[in-house]
Amino acid sequence: GAVVSQHPSWVICKSGTSVKIECRSLDFQATTMFWYRQFPKQSLMLMATSNEGSKATYEQGVEKDKFLINHASLTLSTLTVTSAHPEDSSFYICSARDVRIDYNEQFFGPGTRLTVL
Amino acid sequence: GQNIDQPTEMTATEGAIVQINCTYQTSGFNGLFWYQQHAGEAPTFLSYNVLDGLEEKGRFSSFLSRSKGYSYLLLKELQMKDSASYLCAPQNSNYQLIWGAGTKLIIKP
Numbered sequence: 001g002a003v004v005s006q007h008p009s010w011v012i013c014k015s016g017t018s019v020k021i022e023c024r025s026l027d028f029q030a031t032t033m034f035w036y037r038q039f040p041k042q043s044l045m046l047m048a049t050s051n052e053g054s055k056a057t058y059e060q061g062v063e064k065d066k067f068l069i070n071h072a073s074l075t076l077s078t079l080t081v082t083s084a085h086p087e088d089s090s091f092y093i094c095s096a097r098d099v100r101i102d103y104n105e106q107f108f109g110p111g112t113r114l115t116v117l
Numbered sequence: 118g119q120n121i122d123q124p125t126e127m128t129a130t131e132g133a134i135v136q137i138n139c140t141y142q143t144s145g146f147n148g149l150f151w152y153q154q155h156a157g158e159a160p161t162f163l164s165y166n167v168l169d170g171l172e173e174k175g176r177f178s179s180f181l182s183r184s185k186g187y188s189y190l191l192l193k194e195l196q197m198k199d200s201a202s203y204l205c206a207p208q209n210s211n212y213q214l215i216w217g218a219g220t221k222l223i224i225k226p
Contacts, residue, residue: 034213043219044216046216093159104208105165106214108159110158111157
């Protein structure tokens with residue numbers, strides 16, 4: 001099956017620093033990847049849609065200068081949280097669409113738990 | 118607008134059957150997914166429906182009625198490990214998944 005990895009699985013950083021999260025599709029090519037954020041006991045919130053070779057499409061209310069997304073290859077997308085603050089502490093999950101599957105299933109990475117002190 | 122309506126929490130007994138209902142409204146429709154999510158983990162795929170009717174997959178079945186904007190997930194022979202949140206996620210015309218808060222299912226012995 002399609003496998004998506006994320007790195008790191010958890011990170012603790014000081015306020016004001018930047019954190020980069022990687023999302024990789026291990027055994028398939030993903031022209032589209034999605035970045036989500038989930039706060040405790042809340043639904044997944046789509047932050048942005050990342051298309052290989054083009055600029056990401058951000059959802060309303062998500063600051064593109066704060067959450068930098070790069071999708072430089074068909075198997076890798078990165079999310080950089082710049083100048084992180086405690087309110088950015090959350091569970092960040094990526095997903096990748098396997099275009100070989102007709103119904104556009106999204107395969108999820110295991111998530112990255114970010115804690116900003 | 119786009120929204121999902123599922124019960125917040127349900128409780129069932131080990132070995133029993135439970136049905137989790139979902140009503141939805143989306144901008145366009147490209148199928149509906151059900152995912153399972155354990156606390157602190159990412160969602161895992163359970164089922165996909167794009168046509169009306171029932172899809173059966175082992176202990177789990179999912180039903181869709183597009184005209185009613187309604188789906189349900191049926192879990193049979195419940196096991197303790199089935200305790201998790203169950204997320205109904207329709208896909209809109211932009212192939213984005215629309216997420217609600219999900220249904221927390223508690224299984225009791």
